[in-house]
Structures are given as C-alpha cells and as structure tokens.
Amino acid sequence: MATSNVENPNQRQRLFQILVPLLTCLLTVGAVELGLAIFHPVPFSIETNMYFENDPYTGYRLKPGSAGYYQLGIPGNANSRGHRDVEVPLKKPPGVFRILVLGDSFTVGSNVRQEEAYPKALERLLKRAYGPRIEVVNTGIGGWDPFQYAQYFEHYGYLFEADLVLVGFFVGNDAYSTLASVEQSYRAVGGHLVTWDAATRRLIRLQVFLYDHSNLARLLMNRGPVASRSFLRKQCDDFSEQYVAIQKVRMPNHLAESSAQRDGARNSVNQIRRIKDRAGGSLPVIVALLPDENQVNPALQARILDPAELAKHDFKMPQSLLIGMFREIGLPTIDVLPAVLADPRCLYMNETHWTPEGHELAASVIFEQLKPVLAGMKALR
Incomplete structure (x- = not known):
C-alpha cells in the first residue's frame, strides 16, 4: 500500500x-x-458545388435528391434521376417531343440558377415556337468529359426515349480530352470529388468530413481556386491570379492546327461517335460547340500571352478543327463562338462560366440552328 x-x-x-x-x-x-x-470564413474550393456519388459507368454523378450550393448561396439541387432539373419521368409521356442534353458544368449551369442554364432557356424558346409539348432534359454534370457523356448515354440516357440528343461540347475541356476509362476519372467521397488515388487513402473520409465542417481544415487543404466573392469579376478585364492560372492552362487549345492537335481531338470525337452509334439512324445527335473566354476576350489574351506568342494562336481553334472532324463522321455542329464574339457584353464574369445572359445567348443560337432540323421531324408535325 x-x-x-x-x-x-x-x-x-x-x-x-x-x-x-x-x-x-x-x-x-x-x-x-x-x-x-x-x-x-474560409470558402470551399470551386469544385464543391453539388453533391456527388460514385457511378460504375461514369466514375461519378449527382446523387439523386441531393442538395448543394454554388458560390453566393445559389442552390444546386438534384432531382430523383440525379439531374439538376425538374422531375422528369423515364418514360416519355404521349405527345411530348423530348430533347436530351449531355454536357459538363456549362450545361449543368455552374453558378447560375437552374432555370437560367441554357437547356432550360432553350426549352422556353422552343415552347414559345412549338407549344408546351416540348421537353428539354438537362443531364449535364460538372467536370464530365466526352467519355462520360458517351458512358451516360449508353447506360442511362437512351432510356429517356429522346427525339433528339444535344451534346454541349465545351472546347476548353472537351476538345483534347484523353479520358477513356472510369479509372482516369474522379471518385466521390462524402459528396466531394477526389482523384482515384486519393479515394483509396485510409483517412480520406475523415479529411472530407473535416473539410466540410472546419474553416481551419479548408484553410490547410485548399490548393486551387476557391468559391469566394472575389472570383466574381466586376468588369471584363478584372482577372484574379487564380482565374488567369485556370485560363493559361487552356490557352494551348487555340494554337494553330497541327497533326498533334488532330491526334489529341480524335479521342473526344470518337467518344461522341459512340453516342451517335448507340442512338442509331433514327435519333438525331447534334453537337453544340461552346466557346472559352480565351477566344473572345482580347484583355485576357494579352494578360496571358506576349505579342510573339499571341501571333501563334488561332482563336477560331479548336472549333475549325472539330467541325471538320464531326462532319467526317456525319454529326452536325452548332458553333456558338461567332455569336459570342459579336456580342459586346462580357458574358464570362461568372468565374470561368457564363453569366445568365451568356446562357440566354447560347440558347438563342442553338434554337435558331435547330429550327431546320425540327422542321423535318415528324414528331413535331
């Protein structure tokens, strides 16, 4: 004792x-x-805008019924099908003419309200012209590439009994994508997107939890652009260092056409060909080429490139290359670039994406160029 x-x-x-x-x-x-x-308060990275779940065919998709937020509190909600859209039955109602839209963050409407994204703006224009039986289904997912558009359509999208398929092809990310397998994509952990390797780490779920619930954790973990008010620009030449870094990575997309670029674009075009093949001869597939701000903003070009480098760039690329390649496989294209170039407004002041006005403009271009196609379709007569 x-x-x-x-x-x-x-x-x-x-x-x-x-x-x-x-x-x-x-x-x-x-x-x-x-x-x-x-x-x-430490903001989230810009990727943490909606709630994702894993998918065996695309790597990840929106979790049905989930809720997320874009910058400035804009809601990003998914319906029961995992789309940022109104509820849509899988089986098409009698008499409805349905357009299925595939795409990435431009199509899903990153940082604009759901009804402001160009697929919904297009639907309003079509209903005014053809009546209420028109339905545009937005299946876009932020971060997806052409491989995932094809995977989604092959395994899910064809079930929606569409009368026309529209692919929103953002040239900034899609033109030279090398993605050809799920393992090259991201994985979802706790609603967030992480690399395939990161998803296998032992403490990844704890990291994601802390990131969601702790300002200090976000301060330590943030490595790229974040969803802050400073990312929303006040004028067309108001560029943060983060914004310039993002756009600089995409500037080589607009170098003059070369054999290397043709090789780089081949995978992307072949992925869209898969959609055409799965659709068959009776279901039209049209590709809408969505431009990057690098192509339309001289102030941004001058910020990134010196005069000697500027002369090497062709800012009608990669559209000029892609239009020809899609024509070779029998796919019509809608090029939104000329209309954006002709518009005096700054349409990309919503971080790297369009403002609501940009979405409205894209919808109007797509609407006008769809008219001849729709005029010949029996389902609309």
Whole structure:
C-alpha cells in the first residue's frame, strides 16, 4: 500500500503533464476555428458545388435528391434521376417531343440558377415556337468529359426515349480530352470529388468530413481556386491570379492546327461517335460547340500571352478543327463562338462560366440552328 501511495501522485503528475498540453492545443485550435468562422470564413474550393456519388459507368454523378450550393448561396439541387432539373419521368409521356442534353458544368449551369442554364432557356424558346409539348432534359454534370457523356448515354440516357440528343461540347475541356476509362476519372467521397488515388487513402473520409465542417481544415487543404466573392469579376478585364492560372492552362487549345492537335481531338470525337452509334439512324445527335473566354476576350489574351506568342494562336481553334472532324463522321455542329464574339457584353464574369445572359445567348443560337432540323421531324408535325 505504501508503494501505491507513492506512485499515485507520480501518475497524477504524468497525467497532468499529458492533459494540460493536449487541452491547450484543443483550446487553441478551437479559438482559431471560432475566429476564422466569425472574422474570416474560409470558402470551399470551386469544385464543391453539388453533391456527388460514385457511378460504375461514369466514375461519378449527382446523387439523386441531393442538395448543394454554388458560390453566393445559389442552390444546386438534384432531382430523383440525379439531374439538376425538374422531375422528369423515364418514360416519355404521349405527345411530348423530348430533347436530351449531355454536357459538363456549362450545361449543368455552374453558378447560375437552374432555370437560367441554357437547356432550360432553350426549352422556353422552343415552347414559345412549338407549344408546351416540348421537353428539354438537362443531364449535364460538372467536370464530365466526352467519355462520360458517351458512358451516360449508353447506360442511362437512351432510356429517356429522346427525339433528339444535344451534346454541349465545351472546347476548353472537351476538345483534347484523353479520358477513356472510369479509372482516369474522379471518385466521390462524402459528396466531394477526389482523384482515384486519393479515394483509396485510409483517412480520406475523415479529411472530407473535416473539410466540410472546419474553416481551419479548408484553410490547410485548399490548393486551387476557391468559391469566394472575389472570383466574381466586376468588369471584363478584372482577372484574379487564380482565374488567369485556370485560363493559361487552356490557352494551348487555340494554337494553330497541327497533326498533334488532330491526334489529341480524335479521342473526344470518337467518344461522341459512340453516342451517335448507340442512338442509331433514327435519333438525331447534334453537337453544340461552346466557346472559352480565351477566344473572345482580347484583355485576357494579352494578360496571358506576349505579342510573339499571341501571333501563334488561332482563336477560331479548336472549333475549325472539330467541325471538320464531326462532319467526317456525319454529326452536325452548332458553333456558338461567332455569336459570342459579336456580342459586346462580357458574358464570362461568372468565374470561368457564363453569366445568365451568356446562357440566354447560347440558347438563342442553338434554337435558331435547330429550327431546320425540327422542321423535318415528324414528331413535331
């Protein structure tokens, strides 16, 4: 008993030596977290805009019935089919003419309201012209590439009994995509997108949880552009360093045509060919080529390129290349670039995507160029 009485004070002292520093650390972390939350909230990265789940065919998709938020609190909700759209039955109602739209963040309507995205704007124009029986189904997913458009259509999209398929092909990401397998894509963990390798890490779920719930964790983990107010520009030549970094990566898309670029575009075009093949001869497939701001904003071009480099670029590329390649496989295209070039407004002041006005313009171009196609379709007579 005497030995025990001697050891107890020593044990208490050791416990005190452990607990006091630990408690001090926890209180310090808590104070930092509280201070950030009140005085300097740390925003999410721009990728964390909707809630994703894994998918065996596309790598990831929107989780049905999930809710997320874009910058400035704009809601990003998914319906029961995993689309940012109104509820749409899988079986097409009698008398309805249905257009299925495939695409990435431009199509899903990144950082604009659901009804402002160009597929819904297109639907309103079509209904005014052809009546209420027109239905445009928006199946776009932020971050998808042509491989995923094809995978989605082959495994899910064809079930919607569409009368026409429209592919929203954003040249900034889609023109030279090398994606050809699910393993090259991202995975979803806790609603967020992570690389395939990161998804296998032992503590990845804890990291995602902390990222969701802690300003301090986001401060330590953020590596790229974040969803802050500063990412929304005040004028057309108002570029943050983050924005310039994103656009600089995409500038080589607009180099003068070369054999290397033809090779790079072949995978993307072949993926869209898969959609055409799955659709068969009776279901029209049309590709809408959506331009990047690099092509239309001289101030951005001058910010990224010096005069000697500028002369090497052809800003009608890659559309001029893609139009020819799609023509070779029998796919018509709608080029939105000329209309954006002719419009004096700055349509990309919504981080890297279109403003609502940009979506309206794209919808009007697509609507006008769809008219001759729709005029010859029996389902609309």
